[in-house]
Amino acid sequence: MSKVAVMGSGSWGTAFAAMCADAGEPTVLWARREEVAAEISDRHTNADYLPDVELPPSLTATVDPQEALAGADVVVLAVPSVGISEQLEAWGQHIDGDATLASLIKGVDVDTMRFGSQVIADTLDCDPDRVVVVSGPNLAKECAQRQPAATVAASPDASRAERVQAAVMAPYFRVYTNDDKTGVEVAGAVKNVIALAAGMAHGMGYGDNTKAAVITRGLAEMARLGVRLGGDAMTFAGLAGVGDLVATCTSPKSRNRTVGERLGGGESLDDIIDSMNMVAEGVKSSRAILGLAEQAGVEMPIAQGVVSVCHEGASPEDLVGALLSRSAKPEVYGM
Structure with a gap:
């Protein structure tokens, strides 16, 4: 059975997880703080990042990265570019060896001048084409409010881009695929x-x-x-x-x-x-x-x-x- 794990409970990570749940995907959100995970699971809100937004009842959250990642065939990286290597080193071993990795990172590592997808692939020592870059005009609160929007899922591996497309294509959120991962990530x-x-x-x-x-x-x-x-x-x-x-x-x-x-x-x-x-x-x-x-x-x-x-x-x-x-x-x- 397919499952989406969204690693990072900030505004965009939470909104993305909500859209995956609305798209019909079993979705688990990983949060660093116990109180945030409990609020998302029990009250279906994340007031610190998305005030006045109701999250799907089917969306659950946990502070245990191993629990979030167990059985996930799509792993969404929704943490800031600063510190992504340290995060992956801490729990990357729990990611399934063939899971598709979706990067929501819109930044460049200051020390190495690598884009997010490069840091992910290098840290996990995996095929770069496993990483799908997701980017578009996606202000988190508007997406969480289920306002119509669109984005791009980019990878040279069409099947992986299409898997991410299917995972988050909610009724109000249209996803286009693109094989130009470099251009999408630079933008x-x-x-x-x-x-x-x-x-x-x-x-x-x-x-x-x-x-x-x-x-x-x-x-x-x-x-x-x-x-x-x-x-x-x-x-x-x-x-x-x-x-x-x-x-x-x-x-x-x-x-x-x-x-x-x-x-x-x-x-x-x-x-x-x-x-x-x-x-x-x-x-x-x-x-x-x-x-x-x-x-x-x-x-x-x-x-x-x-x-x-x-x-x-x-x-x-x-x-x-x-x-x-x-x-x-x-x-x-x-x-």
Whole structure:
């Protein structure tokens, strides 16, 4: 019998598990804290991450990773990119040797500049094609509220991508498969960095023209890097590319956009991070993404500006000035 184990009970992990349950899959959610697991199983809520959302009665949770993973043919990794290796080393031996692994990670390891699927495959010493990357315009609370949405499940192994597609294709959630795992994963990581910049623009009081320019030029940066790393240019015109970018850059529900907005309003990054109970992946990943761009010989001026603000002491005003003072160029270059 098939079963889905979702490892990580944050907002997106919980929402994803709820959709799997709504899709008719027996689903178990692994939580680190006993009180969270008990709340999900007994009260069908996760108030810390998804307040005012009712979860499916069939969804259960546990703090025992071995219990969650037992018999699972789909294992969903819904933990932050920071620390994923340590998590897998702790309980990865309980994953079935042929289980399909679905990565919800939208970040890059700062020290090794590896994307989430690479870290998973390396840590478990498994075929990289076992890892399916799931990415799209999927704000967790809207998905948990069962609002219509869509996403992409990407792997060169079509059968594994189709298994993940079936696992989470709830009546309100449409899943498309794609064999361009590289492009989908690059898009999912880079859009968080661009969302920080879009949030800064909003926080500084700039209007829709400015934000549209940031999103569009951010898409160009994303596509340049993705194509150079082996992705398909068409991927960036789809759900995982422009779709996710628009949602993350414009929605107040987006963590990265919110962090950028508060930076643009004059708050310090340390104060912002201390006040949040969720991770904004773009803050940490920005340096690794810029490092990948430099290795690949790809210009990413918006990403460079975000790194300068988040990690090098520059102000959001400095970012605007740096972008506006760049030399004139054609709109399309470097692909």
